[in-house]
Amino acid sequence: MARFHVPTIDISAWVGPGSPDARAAVVAAVDHACRTVGFLQVVGHGIPDAVIGDLETGLDAFFALPLAEKKRFVRPSGENRGYSPPKSESLSYSLGVDPVTRMNDFFEAFNVGTSWREYPGTSATAEDYAENTWPTGVDAFAPAVQTYFDEARRVAQTLTRIFAAALRVPDDFFDDLTDHSIDVLRMNNYALPPGSIELGAELTGMGEHTDFGLVTVLWADRVAGLQVLGADGSWNDVSPAEGALLVNLGDVAARLTNDKWLSTLHRVKPPVVDGTIERRRSAAFFHDGNADAVIAPLPGFVTDEAPALYEPVTVREHITAKLAGSRAGRRNDAAVREAARVVAASRG
Template sequence: MGSARTSHGTLDVPVIDLSGYRRGEPAAARALAAAVDDAARTVGFMQVVGHGIPAGTEAGLTAALDTFFALPMATKLASRPASTAVNRGYSPPRSERLSHSLGVYSPADLFEAFNVGIEAGEYPGLGLPASYYADNIWPAGAAGFRAGVERWFAAARQLAETLTGVFALALGLPAGYFDAFQSHSLDVLRMNNYLVPGDVTLEEGQVGMGAHTDYGIVTILWADPVPGLQILDRAGRWHDVLPAPGALLVNLGDLLARWTNDRWVSTMHRVVPPRDAGGRLVRRRSAAYFHDGDVDAVIACLPGCATPDNPARYEPVTVADHLTAKLTGSRGLVLNAAATHEAARLRPTD
């Protein structure tokens, strides 16, 4: 893995334009593949423009976020799943600890969230486990919420599949290589709300969302242009990241890092309590679309990503086993003992 670049103390998150690739232009595709490979080797985050998601679809998402999170707490709690093992519905503030997915203790995270995902019924005949492909929980009293969320979900899903096509090109793999691993991809959209009341006393080390790497293949993030999101460089320094106008933030997950034998990096990130220029706590919204691959897919080192001098660093793992260990940490609050490689990044290197 290379080193991420900084400019005037700010981490350089490259802007990646998909327009030419989406139009089928060969030269644009080659340039895009090179740019993606460079970003994936260094920072693991990209600012994606030319993604083709209409402004109206984004407006529908933000309206849905505002509608749901403005509901009374008692109404929101009615959409909480019966078990934390069900990655659907509402998660209230202080109910999760994302750093536990790394096996690292932290105080409870301050964000609240609402999750929707792919249901087993979308793929009749496959016998997909309901524990992973659970039915969605749609809240009462949130007019327009489902329609706005479903439109965004469909658009983000299409973009995720486009990006895996770019990844295959960037890695020198045959076109459509990843299709066999995402025919019934276990995708989840997590909508987050960060709003800390002014009279709350924060515990030492308490943040909006604890340090973590994303678990799956690729994440597509819509976020307010408000400070809060930070990513970690190889020297153990945190850097603020704001989305560029019209851009979506895209970052790589653990499964893609494992696939590439760490040629590409799954970047550590967190969300600190968002503040304005005067230091006052402010609201921040985001929506993360996690494209995680088929639950029964086996993730093993990709062709060309291991050599005699750099042998495969990871044992093959199924998507199900990897996600279970991670989610049992963040949602079940059981420290994950299988993430020592990722957790080591929290310690500065020489």
């Protein structure tokens, strides 16, 4: 079997002017990555270095606050906004898999997303598109995060145009699925106070999971931790190339293509370097699709030999079940196919 590899693809031909041949080459490379790995790295994405630098400064300022101060910004789990303290989640539950301990994902996070107010004239409601909570007393945070959010959304929308070409559907196919998309930016901090654990003890940075929506655009430190499940059941270390963004497909993409494109399992192990835990930061932009969009395999991916693997479901129904697993500790028993892959990997 071929060595596990996450390809790096220059998408600049789709970000700015590009020749038909250059664009076609990007489409072919993305399609191959989606069918074989479910992960890729993109360069030529057009996000200025200064925007990412400001994001890092904002993250550092917020996560440096005392835990008690950060907990002031905790929101109810179903709203997917605000602060999540360490060990308050378990991503394995989103797949219907029991983790080693009940809530053992040792990362902290802060979530912002699109508000229903940004989608006038649509069916968006506050239930699915909650207002944001912005931390007070951290002046660098909100403007830097909002600027990066807008840039990451632009990259995600560029990718959906590439996806449409790769899937040979109309250029505007994804517009109907994403014109009031549930878009969330989750900023993660993997860091532990000195002496808080015994190195070598069972500890999960973020449990194995698939992403919920259409596509994820990830900025991350070049620090070890992210692992991706290979086709042979092995876990493989993945770190972004200099200046690259990691991109992976979510469950919506897998459902649309009847699993011809992969929503690949991944996890984050504690970033231990030479026996010492090293800090790791990431910012994952989730482009999930409209809450009321009905997702089912596209006709071109369903045949007598390859029947539909999924029943139709709305994005809202799918995400609600996954969040109830990761945040509220209720195992998502609907994730049958994903759970089987986790179990198989643990036996490999």
